[in-house]
Amino acid sequence: MKIPSEGKSRLADVLDGSSRKSLIISLLERVLEASMHSSSCDVYVIGGGLEVADICRQIGAYWLNSDSGDLNLDVSAGIAEISQTRKGTIYLPGDLPFVTSEDINSVIDRSENGNFAVLVESESDGGTNCVLFPYQTKLIPLLGSDSYKRHCGYAVNHGILFESISPAGLLIDLDTVDDLKKCQRREKGFLENVGII
Template identity: 25%
Template sequence: MTAPRGISEGRSGNAIWAVLPIKTLSAAKQRLSGQYAAAFRRRLALTMAEDVLSALTAVTSLAGVMVVTCDTEAAALARHHGVRILQPEADAGHTDAVMMAARVLADEGAEGMLTMPADIPLVTPDEIAQLIATRRPAPSFTIVPAHDRNGSNAILSTPPEVVPLAFGDNSFAEHCRRVRALGLEPRIVISPGFGLDIDHPADLERLMARRGNTATHRLLRAEAAAGQLPEATRQAAL
């Protein structure tokens, strides 16, 4: 893989950095494609990333935030929030994007890396700060599973490369297995804001059942009012 181009101010420092991979938005949320148009899926992905970035940039205990993306619109969103950008030459998968960032942060002497997906719009600054504050001394590994205990919706690794990561189906169990194989015990945290990732139509209904005023809530309410959503999601949104 060609070396990435980074945009940053200074070096990472000996602290926790957050890493947010954002894939090319035109390919986002393919598992929603049966019911939702491509233009809506793109808007949804970018809006959820806005919510997650807003939460991350409000956490004062983070040394900084790094977005890994080659999507121009996602990079513009990152610049708007004043965060660091790591740009692969081509769209990297979730695992490759996170491990690329982990290598950069390890080389720069970061204490640890917190990574999460860009599709958990309910996550709050307080949840993120609490996760960081209660980490164990290095080497350590903290993980927050998705609501179905399939995916890994937050991982805090100290140091950044303490465990090779592998995202995808059943990644929560696989990450726990890898950590234990190294003689460490993963710290497992259940957190409602982290837990709800948006992959399937039913996840949008779960999101709207939890009332709020995130940018994602506002987008869905507007789309529902305009009659642009399937009936089940529209009813949940209104």
């Protein structure tokens, strides 16, 4: 992930730098909380600088340093690290405001405990809000524009078994002003709850 003070530039018209940083940290904490209470064995965060490393330490998650600036490279490095434990990897972005441990568990359950890949599409932009990469899979991270279609296409072309599911808390990621408005409609006092007001 990016250093919190450098992220969410698409919200610059409605939130100042300090507010965007608070939002990023709050969203990360929500994702970590859900992850730590899921049936996942271990939780890792890649990048984000020392402030993120400290948040991980406080909550009991692992932190991997990265300053590559390439999300797919970072996720690949995380998968390689986790593969040493002979386990699959679940990728979640750090900006899922409504993710729950039950959402994460539904991904794990659908994969039959990591035997095949699971994909969750963002409801707003064709991105991928979750990928379960089974241990020793041929599936690779293809995050970025239209990533959901690219992940599905790659899986089909390489004979990789996968399921697509839509757990409610994994459908919304917060990138744009429209996403922010959607969050405010869904959660009363959202801006207050994420430390902005």
